[in-house]
Amino acid sequence: MANEEFKVIAGIDTHADTHHVALITDYGKRLGDRKFLAVGSGYRQIAAYLTRFGPVTAVGIEGTGSYGAELARVLAEHGFIIREMNRPNRAERRLRGRSDPLDAYQAAESVLADRGTSTPKARDGYVEALRVLRTARTSAMKARTALMNQISAVLTAATDEVRAKYRGLSSEARVKAMASSRPTGDPADPVIATLMTLKRLGTRHRFLSEEINETDAALEAIILTYAPELMDVKGVGVVVASQLLVTFGDNPERMNSEAAFAALAGVAAVPASSGKTSRHRLCRGGDRQANSSLCRIVVVRMSTDARTRAYVAKRTEDGLSKKEIIRCLKRYVAREIFHVMKNPRSAPLTNDLRILRLKLGLTQVFVAAALGTWPGTISRIEHGKSQDCEAISRYRAWLEEQAPERN
Structure with missing residues (x-):
């Protein structure tokens, strides 16, 4: 029977095959825990189990971006308030050990203490589509880079007869020539085997390039439909815009200030003062892909934007190094990106x-x-x-x- 005198807080430890749920009251008393299968029927059973002892204040879930992604979506659809667990309590683990029930109770206790929790990304809109497309693009880019290294290694060890065919060509022209070549002969001949290998590598490179271009076109179409204002920020292209949107998430309300976005992107200044020394250092946390995207914007502006070039000249005269200037510029760019994302402007009609x-x-x-x-x-x-x-x-x-x- 439900008890109206207290409210319930839930913690869930997620795994590939099972999820362990623990329930506590809003004053810390443990009510019980139970294991469920990580399937559709198990998610429905979890939703029913959560309200067994009373109304649920919040649900803390570990791994809302991996094993707990679907569970978080299902529970959100049932009206539960979801909190993402950023990291386990390491001190508690050292003292009491770890197990699925213990981890689930720690998740619930972290929600109760409002410690180490955050609002999870919704993962139900166009940003999730961008994230998935970027996954394919990233793997294709890595594979293409590995191919170029393999081609260089094969050519380095090849005979001068083979090297002469591609000498003086740019990387793109060389790969194109390899893909269009038609080597024939005995594969037992090292020269023929080398030419055949180069053709296969060149063909694979062309396929990966086409895949990357198709993915970029899909990314651009989504961005121009849902966030075109981001593409008008100087230095922002399709790849950078898609990464910044993925970092921001489908529910931008979770980012309540530009300082929060700067911290998430790893460009917030961290105090490093001691005694008579007063300084700040680079933040080593945050989303490193977002940090890299902000750095790309800064590098582009340093070579093409007059205002940025004037700022760099002034700060250089003040005695700052190039690395320190880039850190400052990344923080300024983060502020600009945040306001563009939170306050998109409607452009005037241009059909005439x-x-x-x-x-x-x-x-x-x-x-x-x-x-x-x-x-x-x-x-x-x-x-x-x-x-x-x-x-x-x-x-x-x-x-x-x-x-x-x-x-």
Whole structure:
């Protein structure tokens, strides 16, 4: 019989085949624990078991991004508040050991103490699609890099007759020539065997390149549909945008401040002062892929953006090293990305710009040269794929200025 005098907090230790559930009261008393199968029927049994002793305040789950992903989705659909367990209590494990029941109780106690918990990613929207697509892209990129290393190793040990066929070619041209070659002869001949191997490696490289391009096209289509404003941030491309969206998650409300996002991306300044020394050091935690993406944005801006170049020059005069300047810039970029993600701007309508340009007899190449940008940028503005309000306004004003001159 349910007891209305207390509320229940649950902790779940997840594994590949089973999940162990433990229940405690809101003042720490242990109510019981039980093991369930990690299948659809087991998830439904867990949902029923959670409310056995009373209303449930929250459910702490270990591994909401792996073994507990589906369980977290099912329980969220049943209306339970889900908390993700960031790490086990190591001190508790040293003192009391570890087992599935103990880990489940520790998860529940961590939720009760509000210690080492966070809001899990929803994993039910377009960001989850981006994450899965990026998984395929990452493996293809690693395989292609390994192929290039294998090709270089084979060519290094090959005879001069083989090396001469590909000498002086760029990497892409060399791989293309290998894939289109037609070696014939006795495979027992080392030269023929080498040529056959290079053809197979070149064909595999071409296949992986096509797979990467197709994945990039799918990523771009999703981003332009759901988060086009991110693509208008200077230095952000498809790969960087997809990673930042994956880091942010399907439920951006879990990121309540720019400082939280900076900490998640590993660009928050960490105090490292002692005595008379006052300084900050690099944060070594956070999502390292997001940190790498922010670094790529900074590197692009340092070579192409006038404001960033002026900032680098000023900070260099102040005595900062290049590494320290990049750390500062990554923090500034994290702030900009956070506000773009939390406050997306609606771009003005642009469906009349192409008509106006054609009436004036102007090409996209001519317009791009006049505005100091790329033809692709003009094309994205005309097709409504750009959220850069400043660029759109500038393009419209320029076209309106040309109208009297052409009449």
